[in-house]
Amino acid sequence: MKRWMSGAVVLGGSALVMLTVAAWTRPASEKQAKAAQIARGRDVVIQHDCGGCHGGGSDPSAKGWLAGATGPEMEFKIGPCAVDPTAKPCFTTRPKNITPDNTNGIGRFTERQIFNALRYGLRPEETPDGDITGTTPGKGNFPLHPHYLAPPMPWMAWRHMPDADLWAIAAYLKNGVKPNPNKVADSEGPPDFWVSEMTVEKIGPYPAKPFPTENEKQ
Amino acid sequence: MASEIIPVERAPGPAILRNESRAPHTVEVTITAEPTRLSLIPGKKTAGYAYNGRVPGPTLEVYEGDKVIVHFRNRLPEPSTIHWHGLHIPNAFDGSPLQLVPAGSDFDYIFTIEKGSAGTYWYHPHPHNTGYQIAKGLFGPLIVRARNDPLRGIPEKVIVLSDNRFHPDGSLDFADPESLQGGIDFENGRECAHIFVNGELMPTIAIRPGEVQRWRVINASAARVFRLAIPGQKLLHVGSDGGLFEHPVEVSDILVSNSERVELLVKGTGAPGSATVLQTLPYDRYSPHTRPEDWDKTRDILKLQYAREPVRKPVLIPASLRAVPAIDTSLSVRTRVFTLQQGFINGKLHDMNRVDETGKLGDVEIWQIENIVGMDHPFHLHGFQFQVIDRDGKPEPFRSWKDTINVPKHSTVRIVLRFTDFAGKWMYHCHILDHEDHGMMGVFELK
Numbered sequence: 001m002k003r004w005m006s007g008a009v010v011l012g013g014s015a016l017v018m019l020t021v022a023a024w025t026r027p028a029s030e031k032q033a034k035a036a037q038i039a040r041g042r043d044v045v046i047q048h049d050c051g052g053c054h055g056g057g058s059d060p061s062a063k064g065w066l067a068g069a070t071g072p073e074m075e076f077k078i079g080p081c082a083v084d085p086t087a088k089p090c091f092t093t094r095p096k097n098i099t100p101d102n103t104n105g106i107g108r109f110t111e112r113q114i115f116n117a118l119r120y121g122l123r124p125e126e127t128p129d130g131d132i133t134g135t136t137p138g139k140g141n142f143p144l145h146p147h148y149l150a151p152p153m154p155w156m157a158w159r160h161m162p163d164a165d166l167w168a169i170a171a172y173l174k175n176g177v178k179p180n181p182n183k184v185a186d187s188e189g190p191p192d193f194w195v196s197e198m199t200v201e202k203i204g205p206y207p208a209k210p211f212p213t214e215n216e217k218q
Numbered sequence: 219m220a221s222e223i224i225p226v227e228r229a230p231g232p233a234i235l236r237n238e239s240r241a242p243h244t245v246e247v248t249i250t251a252e253p254t255r256l257s258l259i260p261g262k263k264t265a266g267y268a269y270n271g272r273v274p275g276p277t278l279e280v281y282e283g284d285k286v287i288v289h290f291r292n293r294l295p296e297p298s299t300i301h302w303h304g305l306h307i308p309n310a311f312d313g314s315p316l317q318l319v320p321a322g323s324d325f326d327y328i329f330t331i332e333k334g335s336a337g338t339y340w341y342h343p344h345p346h347n348t349g350y351q352i353a354k355g356l357f358g359p360l361i362v363r364a365r366n367d368p369l370r371g372i373p374e375k376v377i378v379l380s381d382n383r384f385h386p387d388g389s390l391d392f393a394d395p396e397s398l399q400g401g402i403d404f405e406n407g408r409e410c411a412h413i414f415v416n417g418e419l420m421p422t423i424a425i426r427p428g429e430v431q432r433w434r435v436i437n438a439s440a441a442r443v444f445r446l447a448i449p450g451q452k453l454l455h456v457g458s459d460g461g462l463f464e465h466p467v468e469v470s471d472i473l474v475s476n477s478e479r480v481e482l483l484v485k486g487t488g489a490p491g492s493a494t495v496l497q498t499l500p501y502d503r504y505s506p507h508t509r510p511e512d513w514d515k516t517r518d519i520l521k522l523q524y525a526r527e528p529v530r531k532p533v534l535i536p537a538s539l540r541a542v543p544a545i546d547t548s549l550s551v552r553t554r555v556f557t558l559q560q561g562f563i564n565g566k567l568h569d570m571n572r573v574d575e576t577g578k579l580g581d582v583e584i585w586q587i588e589n590i591v592g593m594d595h596p597f598h599l600h601g602f603q604f605q606v607i608d609r610d611g612k613p614e615p616f617r618s619w620k621d622t623i624n625v626p627k628h629s630t631v632r633i634v635l636r637f638t639d640f641a642g643k644w645m646y647h648c649h650i651l652d653h654e655d656h657g658m659m660g661v662f663e664l665k
Contacts, residue, residue, distance in 0.1 A: 012617070103590075103628075108557055108588070108590055110565060113565070123560075123589045125559050125560055125590060126559060126560035126591065127656075128559075128561075128565060128566060128567045129565030129566065143404075143561075144395065145395075145401055145404045147560065184506060186506050186592035186627075187506070187507075188507065189506070190507070
């Protein structure tokens with residue numbers, strides 16, 4: 001899988017400088033391609049309602065665009081307590097700040113880590129930056145102890161987007177959005193990090209079974 | 219002599235390694251690591267490993283300027299090393315995973331103790347399964363003394379803290395990595411319910427009313443962070459990883475993260491014949507996902523028994539201890555950024571064959587260590603003591619020497635380092651042993 005991105009890991013304080021230098025020295029056609037990719041990423045982000053949970057709805061000009069939960073009304077209760085507030089177990093999950101803020105957002109994750117989050121549901125904080133070639137824990141760079149994004153993040157559906165669209169989302173989030181410093185508290189969850197919920201039996205294989213399956217017709 | 223009224227002490231501290239050399243300023247010892255059956259919990263025998271048959275291993279006691287020769291005999295069924303945690307010594311004798319001593323082999327560690335490095339250190343194995351070998355019983359104290367110690371004459375106690383987990387038959391319990399407990403251990407590190415002080419459960423230390431004791435505390439546990447306190451009593455914090463501060467600091471409790479050391483002065487303020495306890499208070503180092511159910515409970519870990527007879531003469535505690543010269547941050551030639559994530563550093567898992575960072579001998583550097591995840595990670599660099607500049611921008615209130623710094627969840631710590639000597643490949647890593655062993659480690663090559 002050849003990608004536009006070389007996979008260079010650019011970190012911390014030097015990230016901005018190096019990105020700026022890279023943009024400045026890049027040939028015009030490459031710059032145009034990057035701009036087109038970011039524009040495509042913006043379209044996909046709006047169409048898939050990322051802002052519906054992460055802030056701003058489908059309006060990139062709205063306050064708090066993609067900056068994550070700003071209050072309890074944006075939190076989710078996971079477990080039986082979603083229906084009965086006293087029922088257990090009960091976990092609170094909070095949409096993260098997905099603007100490129102270095103401290104509170106996704107600024108220090110690479111585009112590849114964001115791609116891996118969307119394709120495999122792996123939390124970038126807890127997954128090394130590398131190409132993943134399979135979904136068996138411990139093989140093909142897939143972590144032995146995978147850490148999945150907390151529900152209700154619908155990555156199980158979005159992982160079926162074409163590679164180019166997932167890379168475009170990553171490019172837009174990293175380069176097309178201004179950093180917002182909004183700090184979101186960590187989500188809670190059971191200690192197995194949803195591992196038992198994220199098996200192929202429960203979420204289906206990637207890629208999906210060929211058309212037509214037993215529910216479909218040609 | 220008042221020996222008849224001092225209660226029996228069950229934690230006199232580890233034995234001292236016997237010096238085999240008669241040469242001046244030379245300490246020559248033999249340390250053998252071998253499988254042993256240990257009495258750790260009541261009524262059970264535990265198959266473990268030990269240095270010279272003891273857990274903790276015997277104390278290596280040296281003076282600043284001493285030449286040290288350690289004949290290490292690895293009689294384990296697997297490769298091992300001895301890492302001299304915190305000592306500034308030539309890279310070849312660091313005992314890192316690059317310098318494995320094969321099963322059944324011997325290796326001599328030879329180094330000279332740096333002037334000004336008096337303090338409390340420890341030694342432990344550092345192969346690729348450090349957590350396993352330390353849990354089996356391989357760890358011991360290392361005390362570097364100064365001839366002009368400002369606290370000489372004050373009685374000392376070495377307090378080695380560890381924890382462990384057992385099957386009902388007394389054998390050590392290491393969770394299957396595929397199990398739920400294995401997953402939790404991977405997250406939190408192997409934090410266990412049985413807390414040991416010098417290899418004993420809830421031992422007793424004797425103190426006389428009015429006495430002052432100097433406690434050298436070493437956290438040798440894989441993942442448990444201790445927040446030590448004695449109820450209703452202040453402690454005097456006098457030293458850290460690399461030795462004494464300039465002045466004592468009064469605290470009501472003290473955090474000791476994994477592999478860290480603290481030196482405390484404990485005042486015997488209790489009544490004759492009374493008793494109190496050393497406790498570890500709750501400390502939330504966990505991510506909300508894997509916080510143990512009893513994380514917010516206080517645990518008693520040591521009984522402090524007062525003798526009936528008070529000391530006759532009050533003890534004078536010096537207001538000034540020693541000079542801690544500052545490393546001048548304005549001389550720093552670069553700032554390196556280390557991003558700590560869950561189980562890896564700067565997005566990478568450890569690779570023995572890769573050099574992650576390269577530095578130059580003679581340079582002063584600032585290291586900015588950013589923890590971007592929701593649990594604490596204690597960051598350790600081999601071979602060098604450093605000074606903390608600030609934590610989340612808040613300047614460090616006083617100077618001290620550190621080789622391990624706990625970086626709390628979602629926070630940034632800046633430290634300053636001076637690389638005067640000792641070229642080679644030095645490890646930096648998270649000292650939660652499960653994280654270290656799973657690859658939360660990098661190689662810093664000094665040329």
